[in-house]
Amino acid sequence: MKVVKDPVHGYILLDKFALGLIDTPEVQRLRRIRQLGLSNFVYPGANHTRFEHSLGTLHLVDMLLNTLSIDDEERDEVRAAALLHDIGHGPFSHSTEGILERYTGKNHDDVGDLIIGEIADVLETQSIDPSHISKLILGETPLGQLINSELDADRMDYLVRDAYYTGVAYGVIDYVRLIYEMEFREELLVVREGGLQAAESLLISRFLMHPTVYFHHVSRIGEAMLSHATEALIETGLDPNVLKRMDDSELMATLRSTKGYPRDIAERMDRRRLFKRAIYLGKDSVDIERVLEFQNQYKKIESEMAREAGLPGGYVLLDIPKRLEIAEGRSRILIKDEMKHLDEVSQLVRALVDAQWDNWKLGVYTPEEHRAKVEKVARNYLVK
Amino acid sequence: MKVVKDPVHGYILLDKFALGLIDTPEVQRLRRIRQLGLSNFVYPGANHTRFEHSLGTLHLVDMLLNTLSIDDEERDEVRAAALLHDIGHGPFSHSTEGILERYTGKNHDDVGDLIIGEIADVLETQSIDPSHISKLILGETPLGQLINSELDADRMDYLVRDAYYTGVAYGVIDYVRLIYEMEFREELLVVREGGLQAAESLLISRFLMHPTVYFHHVSRIGEAMLSHATEALIETGLDPNVLKRMDDSELMATLRSTKGYPRDIAERMDRRRLFKRAIYLGKDSVDIERVLEFQNQYKKIESEMAREAGLPGGYVLLDIPKRLEIAEGRSRILIKDEMKHLDEVSQLVRALVDAQWDNWKLGVYTPEEHRAKVEKVARNYLVK
């Protein structure tokens, strides 16, 4: 048994099996992947990594396994899934997620091909089938709900952790209460009535963290810049499967070592000379259905807008976020022993699910000196 | 200058004027009035007092006065109002509020007749007219909004403070941000757009604290018991204006020193042998308009129910809370330099204002051994 100090949860206990998994290169790499990508442009304290988040998820999963009285043989599978659930992330976490999905055809939860080598060897010591772990991480089996469902250990940890390191007040969740009030009913993870408020608090936290942290325009600008520069690397030969295994500093080193666009972007990031918003529109200012379709052809629209504004490619970035959803609304709660969806029971939750859309914002970003002309061009394409 | 350590805000600075007011008997008495009345039956840490809350309110008012650049001559008036705003509370704060209003015809904010004697002497040193202070506490003048309005220093302090001492996670408000984002527009205190989320967080906090703390059924039962025992004292001769000046321990000593009902209630409270819920109904289970009218004739209905259940008066308590309102929804926010109400701007706030009603609960309380029969009787009167 080893004990690791975590500023969020206090002491985290690690047994030999967990230590074995932690010592693999795939998990060690997470030490060098920032949890919040480029949010430290806005929140200077947000330098925490996927590694500590993975330890924190293990810690909460341990609490859940105790509360739920899960059998010993299944525990290690769930604990392994908790530790490994993020090894599919590329450098800078969500910042490279979109392009990795596009070029590899795989989501970061789809880690079957990474659970090999040393990881498989450690799993073997407990006679665990690697394919079980992949399924748990995808949330496909009942116990997978502890890791990947509407109210799971993953999001409990990241909300509290992101709040701790950004300093934002809104991440306060009564996760201890929430965990105490969980149980399985017909293979579904449910919250008992006594946990209703704790569940609501988790949704509220997500709701408030979205515009303040996760969708802060400065982070999104940084991410759009990084994503475009990385795409340029891929188009000039970088294997997306190599990219996926890089850490934050390897990607930055690669960008800096090029010439042209990627290097310019890397230098701007190093200097925090970020692009600015030429236009920034809520969903009521656009024809939302039409605009969401632009997501699939954003390169084409960017090129056109750049050409019209007299700028080279890569200097007009179009950022159209996905339709925002609060999946937690669909989590299950027991009211007088009857299973309901949280959004059936809680007027507040229904309201949050609706209000979430208010936070959706589309942006077009360009270097400061070109804002005026890009705004004019972008307006034609986007304003309804 | 003296410095006082406050666990919530750190150090609170007190100048000679503030110290003068603090040394008056009216403010010193607040040391002996618990902020949350009987909530320590549920939350053992909730023993904080109106005194420390008054210091905390002064501290936040000082921050507001700095942010708003208020003139020196007006500052001391507002600061005095912050320190004195709670001197009108009776023992156990809200637990005796209802009967004091009924028997004295005065609300606890109406403190004009208390700003005399030593307090008036201290105000005199700064040439302050006592009537100005009364008006500020009632929220009647523009600067009164800092103490008594939809988003004031009073509620910022108590939400954070109540959360600190109960241990409930939900009191986290970004009050520093909220204060930084406030200004006066045409004599109205408004929040700038950058403070929208901080304002929302205050409402969310109130929304979650309500059922968890302020309306917890165990506190309400304790308060109903105390309120009825105190009413019995008044009806056997206690002057309500003497009651109003008592502290918590004087009221308890008086109850214990009687015979009959008040003493029995005091003993039950000392032993935590509280009444239990015979019935507990949400607003959908009752004819709400009819039931709210019962508030004015609760003694009569209680007597009838007791008689039908074969119990002496005072052992069937009817607790009908007021219509719940979240006044904060009407606070003002500047959106693109235009003044709006918060509930116009924020879908979340509208939802909270609506959902608040879900927390309304009516209760009938009686000693444990009489629950069954009282339930039967109460059902006839209350269930629709």
Next chain:
Amino acid sequence: MKVVKDPVHGYILLDKFALGLIDTPEVQRLRRIRQLGLSNFVYPGANHTRFEHSLGTLHLVDMLLNTLSIDDEERDEVRAAALLHDIGHGPFSHSTEGILERYTGKNHDDVGDLIIGEIADVLETQSIDPSHISKLILGETPLGQLINSELDADRMDYLVRDAYYTGVAYGVIDYVRLIYEMEFREELLVVREGGLQAAESLLISRFLMHPTVYFHHVSRIGEAMLSHATEALIETGLDPNVLKRMDDSELMATLRSTKGYPRDIAERMDRRRLFKRAIYLGKDSVDIERVLEFQNQYKKIESEMAREAGLPGGYVLLDIPKRLEIAEGRSRILIKDEMKHLDEVSQLVRALVDAQWDNWKLGVYTPEEHRAKVEKVARNYLVK
């Protein structure tokens, strides 16, 4: 199982047995005894009670019992001792401790005669012999070290809790680490080498809390006033064994209901019109051995000083604290599997034990207007 929210430890779990003990009048009375007596004159937040401290001690004892793998049959005895260890305290905790010891001949740890009635009934349900509990609370049996020894659950809880409610930064102890590093060796509770720093941190905390909180002169003045007023009650007929069962508000009510000295003191306390220091001397300014002997004849010296100063009895108070000791220095630590005393191993601990004496201060207190003349008189008696 019931769960109680504690602001210090989070959730505290209570089983039926613990709830049974909590519901006894002896434990419920602790709700009305302030943990820090009159420290709220200095720290307005210090209104916490012996009740919540007893729950916190139970919580830490539960952690210790798990770490130490204690047998089931012994667990409930230790848990009962944790909950009951403070029922021997009089009103205002340490403020009445001295006179209670003098007039009843008993220390507050000596609770054998209180473990009767309802408490004995609850113990009976688990076939526990009440005399076992008394011994545990006195620290007489090996497991008693968890409650009453140099490094026990009692002081871990109160240091952290007193820091939380006063707001003083110095109570931060890594008690989780300390508990993890404890074991029994030959019936002695020892700390393993890995817990050395955590043990040092506990001593440092005590060392810093002493002058800042526990021996703050304003609290000591209040306590001297209360103690003398209470002694006057005893000398005019109050049974010390009745006094011992009072709560804070009963004692205050009794003082206020008298005439003469006790009432004057009660009024001064309600108004915070405290006596002031006429003289305040460190150990180097006095003949320490001679002065410590004065402890046994303080009434006589006080009378003489009052007479010389032309004041009535009770208006010159002599406060000579005991020799300060940091017992924790004698706690045991395992260094390379060899048992040592903490002060043998840690130069820091030796230094703290020595330096503690620097915090010893003797005071003579009197109403503000008499300071000058009392100082002159006191100087003759005390300065070397």
Next chain:
Amino acid sequence: MKVVKDPVHGYILLDKFALGLIDTPEVQRLRRIRQLGLSNFVYPGANHTRFEHSLGTLHLVDMLLNTLSIDDEERDEVRAAALLHDIGHGPFSHSTEGILERYTGKNHDDVGDLIIGEIADVLETQSIDPSHISKLILGETPLGQLINSELDADRMDYLVRDAYYTGVAYGVIDYVRLIYEMEFREELLVVREGGLQAAESLLISRFLMHPTVYFHHVSRIGEAMLSHATEALIETGLDPNVLKRMDDSELMATLRSTKGYPRDIAERMDRRRLFKRAIYLGKDSVDIERVLEFQNQYKKIESEMAREAGLPGGYVLLDIPKRLEIAEGRSRILIKDEMKHLDEVSQLVRALVDAQWDNWKLGVYTPEEHRAKVEKVARNYLVK
């Protein structure tokens, strides 16, 4: 005015001048330098940067300037020095400090040659002479004591910040009180008597953080490995003045891009396959004077030990820390208006200064499989 959220201090206010300095490449580079070098091998949360520490130092300096009522024209100089005081650090902060000093002949506080270009331009806007800033950072002028002296804003910030991100409890300092109690006397920064305990708490914090964090053997092993690998780079041509301008990721990228020793070390670090302690000795086990002299010839001794153990160069690392000193003992305190050194006044401080030596430890590190034979060799060289 811009406001930045800092998890440690809350909101930090930045005016145009501060923002101008922050936007320079020298300060932006600090975003990419971890404050605690390789401590995240031990404390996974310790990923905070010199950038946020610099903002925090500015924040505390602002508080100090207010308390001390410093003139406007001097304020901006001190504020600039606070923001710039760490720009002289190389990658991984203290990990490369030793070799940078050896190869460049300059300490990290000696930043005169870096205050040029954009920084000088920003200073020019306020007519500030760059050489004034250099002197302040070196602590050479009276106001330099706010940045670089025994009790300065720099160490107040880093102790609290390092505690926050490691999760170690020991960094709790009452810095607000300490700052409130500071003043200038004859150009010396002194603490008034009321700040004695706050000053002691800072020393205690340093004392406890040393073995727990700053000198944790795993960090020291990592640092020894990194330092030797970097030295190998210098000896094969890397310009130390280029090294000094690198950030953490550039140094790692450079190490990984080589062949041989530096690359092997980089891979070991990426995989957390660190060397282990072959020997680890306190000062009583060695001839301390002789051993401290080894610091100047460690390369030679390492080579000899490696040869004797049959290992290639770079695989036996000798780590001899400097004589530990707690400079804070020499800070000044006013006792009854007389200036004293803290260690004259406080027995505790004297004890800490002495006890600090107990934490001194010398280590010899080597890959795990060579520990036994290296231990044998090292013993001959080092054990007395």
